[in-house]
Amino acid sequence: MATAVQTALSFVAVDKRFDSGTTALSSVDLRVGAGEFVAVVGPSGCGKSTLLRLAAGLDAPSAGEISTPGGDVGYVFQDATLLPWRSVLANVALPAELAGRPKAERHERAMDAIRLVGLDGFEKQLPRQLSGGMRMRVSLARALMMSPALFLFDEPFGALDEMTRLRMQEELQRIFAETGFAGLFITHSVTEAVFLANRVVVMSARPGRITAEFEVPFAHPRPASLRYAPEFAAIAGAVSEALRGDAQ
């Protein structure tokens, strides 16, 4: 899968400097193939989030080239980022609503997405009635709803408790196995990165740049017990080593 022919996202020699003078990213080359799930790990302040904002087109690079195939991009934020006055259904349907899709169609697609994340029965609830994990599922459903070719995740499970976090990782890679999108996943958790991704990219700070890459050969869907397999530990250990070596 890592050798997919089509490219969903590519960065070529991308630099990003802010007006304040700090260099957030320095000559970053990154390629995400169609149907490939790439995770980016790195210390805080290494420009992971900047990388994602550039990929989404929310910010423009200072130099270099970024290409996406066009079409819809699914973006999952650090927080669930739901509109508190909208029901689950109306929140999930928002992207289609803004794209001007007819009501019947967006309702149907939103319900499909809600079912996919296991929230059917909750579609009329307001966000404040849901737990943190459920809100994140709604956020996932909203991103899924436009069936994007490219999915961007900005540490989406960082704010969840450990149990919920593990369950959400399993859910996400199940959905990935079912729908086959291309994903770029930012996280500061090594095990999360290795569990989810086909390939793990290690970044370092000041300036933000890519220092190492690791292939993760396990096929999706991956069982939860994979986390305790020796082969898994070996890769996670190597990634941690690369991170630590970088910190010194």
Place this chain on the structure above:
Amino acid sequence: MTTNTPAATPADAPTAHATTAAPVAVGPSGEPSAASEPAVTGPGAAAPAHEAKTPVHRSDAATVETFPTAESSVRTRRGPVALFAPIGSLAVAFGLWYAVSYLLLAPARRFLVPPPHQVLQVAVLDWTHLQPMLQALALTAQVALAGLAIAAALGITGAVVMSRARWLERSLYPYAVILQTVPILAIVPLIGLWFGFGFTSRVVVCVLIALFPMIANTLFGLQSVDRAHHDLFTLQKASRWDRLRKLELPAALPAVFTGLRTSSGLSVIGAIVGDMFFKQGAAGIGTLLDVYRSRLQSEDLFAAIILASLFGVAVFALFTFLSRLAIGSWHASGRS
């Protein structure tokens, strides 16, 4: 009302609106906002974390002060204390009133503070006294509501316009601040010359007094939208109109209601002040207050003051109720 002097570069920091709004956000009960904190952490206050980032909605002291305590404390301690304490404090208040009338004042000077039963007897229970008061109050209410409606429409529109671009805000907001600081008494003659000395001028006074909190609060609400929410709309290439209609305005609604509650109280004050200066046409309650004062009808004066105050409380309660209806399901300030 003219004590706030934060005219200094309100456009520089978004928080400036909070500070400019704060001195105005003193409702009829006039409680400081710090007192509202314990009330918010009541039983129903399992507020989502992101709500904690919007302190200004909590700063409408008066709301949080009057209503949630009634609701949440009855739930927590339903005992006789909770029920009888307010009745007790009312009894003490009447006791003090009697004490001033009978113990402090000589009989010849008792008209300065007539005892409660005399106010009741002379002014309230006598229909020939009460009827003109109610009639005048109805007229004052019309003035206040007309003024509030105009202030709300102008204020929300103005805030939306200012939120469109930084240069618009920088060029318009200072005038909103000036509007707030100009002494109404100083421009009363001018208002009279321009709009006559009747109903229209009374409404104009209301609008002048009630406009600023509407602008300041709405603008703050429009600008306090989460950055991530904006990103969400940017990713979907939402039009400016969709962004305003589906994101900024709904997100600003709690702040708009804070403004409405503040402005509703102010517009009642504005209507009474307007009554006193623009006396052409039918009398408002403010006109009557002046008449009762000049004729030394102190029982009527007391009754009219109490009536006008009760009306202010009623208007405030109405907007708290409307706020709960509109945003109570998703925002903490609406529930309080």
